[in-house]
Amino acid sequence: MPSLAQVMSPGLTHVFAVEKQNAKIIPTQIIVDNEAGGAQRVITIQDVFNPSPSNGVPAPVLTTVPRLIITVDNAGWETIAAEALKELEILGQLRADIDVADPGTFVTISWGFN
Amino acid sequence: MIEYLPTPEATVGATLPKLLQKGFFVKFTDEWPDTLPHVKGKFFRIARVNEVNQDLPYILPSNDFRDVDFSNQAGGVSLYPENTKTLYEVALGFKPGNYQVQFYIPAGEFVSRLEQAGMVPDVTVLARKYLGAFKPEDSPYEDKRILLYFVKDLEPTILRVFVDTGLGPVVVPNIAFEKCVLGVTVNKCYLEEMKAPTSEQLARSKEILYYTQLRW
Numbered sequence: 001m002p003s004l005a006q007v008m009s010p011g012l013t014h015v016f017a018v019e020k021q022n023a024k025i026i027p028t029q030i031i032v033d034n035e036a037g038g039a040q041r042v043i044t045i046q047d048v049f050n051p052s053p054s055n056g057v058p059a060p061v062l063t064t065v066p067r068l069i070i071t072v073d074n075a076g077w078e079t080i081a082a083e084a085l086k087e088l089e090i091l092g093q094l095r096a097d098i099d100v101a102d103p104g105t106f107v108t109i110s111w112g113f114n
Numbered sequence: 115m116i117e118y119l120p121t122p123e124a125t126v127g128a129t130l131p132k133l134l135q136k137g138f139f140v141k142f143t144d145e146w147p148d149t150l151p152h153v154k155g156k157f158f159r160i161a162r163v164n165e166v167n168q169d170l171p172y173i174l175p176s177n178d179f180r181d182v183d184f185s186n187q188a189g190g191v192s193l194y195p196e197n198t199k200t201l202y203e204v205a206l207g208f209k210p211g212n213y214q215v216q217f218y219i220p221a222g223e224f225v226s227r228l229e230q231a232g233m234v235p236d237v238t239v240l241a242r243k244y245l246g247a248f249k250p251e252d253s254p255y256e257d258k259r260i261l262l263y264f265v266k267d268l269e270p271t272i273l274r275v276f277v278d279t280g281l282g283p284v285v286v287p288n289i290a291f292e293k294c295v296l297g298v299t300v301n302k303c304y305l306e307e308m309k310a311p312t313s314e315q316l317a318r319s320k321e322i323l324y325y326t327q328l329r330w
Contacts, residue, residue, distance in 0.1 A: 022169040022295050023209070051291060052172040054180045065289045091173050091293040114210065 001028060003110035008041075010101035016109045017094040019049060023113040025090035028082045034072040036104030043070045043107060044099075049092025065091075072105075089114065117261040118248075132258075133301040134203050136162055139311065139319035140303075146324045152198035153265050157319065158305040160201075166300045168193070174213070176281045176290035179237055181221075184262070185270035193300060194264045201265055201303040201322075207258030208250035209295035213277045215248045219325045220269035227329070237276045247276070255297040263322050 226246025282290035
């Protein structure tokens with residue numbers, strides 16, 4: 001299963017996985033390391049996708065859905081394992097956003113497919 | 115023709131392949147229309163087969179639907195044969211999700227309906243939303259149980275893919291979506307006509323019904 005660590009530096013979009021068209025992305029582990037962070041940080045796991053045209057919405061637009069919000073204490077860690085994530089489904093692109101960009105905050109995500 | 119293979123309760127003896135194989139026989143009933151003279155009432159031996167897989171993914175909002183046309187006409191997904199000697203046996207299965215599928219052939223004509231007037235599928239009416247609907251657990255992606263039979267120039271078969279409610283509040287902007295992945299295996303069968311089949315060959319053949327025979 002793929003895994004990726006990213007520094008939540010300023011000026012960057014933190015995409016962990018682009019959409020796999022014929023599957024959902026299932027995060028299996030999320031680790032937020034804020035030991036060197038400047039303050040308490042809030043990480044939002046975002047699902048970004050282009051919906052297909054439907055009967056009600058024939059011209060859909062790019063859609064972003066927040067799937068999980070994680071608050072990590074200053075100088076703290078947060079680990080969320082597969083058991084707690086098994087119902088979390090990402091339809092499109094898997095992205096992590098931070099409330100305030102911080103080069104001292106690291107996010108690591110592992111994922112599989114369904 | 116649309117066929118649904120229920121889950122077997124028991125298996126006795128040698129198992130048979132789910133899909134048509136080389137050397138199998140098929141018989142098209144006399145109810146096939148005169149506009150399809152290449153198959154109407156005819157008997158064929160399958161000379162060769164080739165399985166081709168395809169996935170059709172759609173991300174759709176909750177309480178909304180998309181009609182997927184399996185035919186080769188504009189806007190369709192082109193899963194119909196172009197050769198009069200070809201039969202497409204299409205096995206259809208679904209990846210898990212909060213959605214369902216209803217069949218129309220041709221557009222606007224329901225395959226599944228009951229005899230009471232008005233008992234036809236309609237995803238906009240609560241009492242008939244689930245009428246004639248196939249859900250992912252009915253035909254899993256890894257064990258496809260819905261079989262469809264397409265020949266050249268057959269009327270378009272439409273799948274209404276409906277995402278049910280329950281995914282979150284349906285508000286503006288809508289954030290409740292589901293990814294619907296339709297898994298398709300096209301079993302391409304090359305047909306050789308047999309003018310005078312024996313009674314044994316007739317007895318062993320698979321009968322391919324015209325869709326109107328499912329709608330009495």
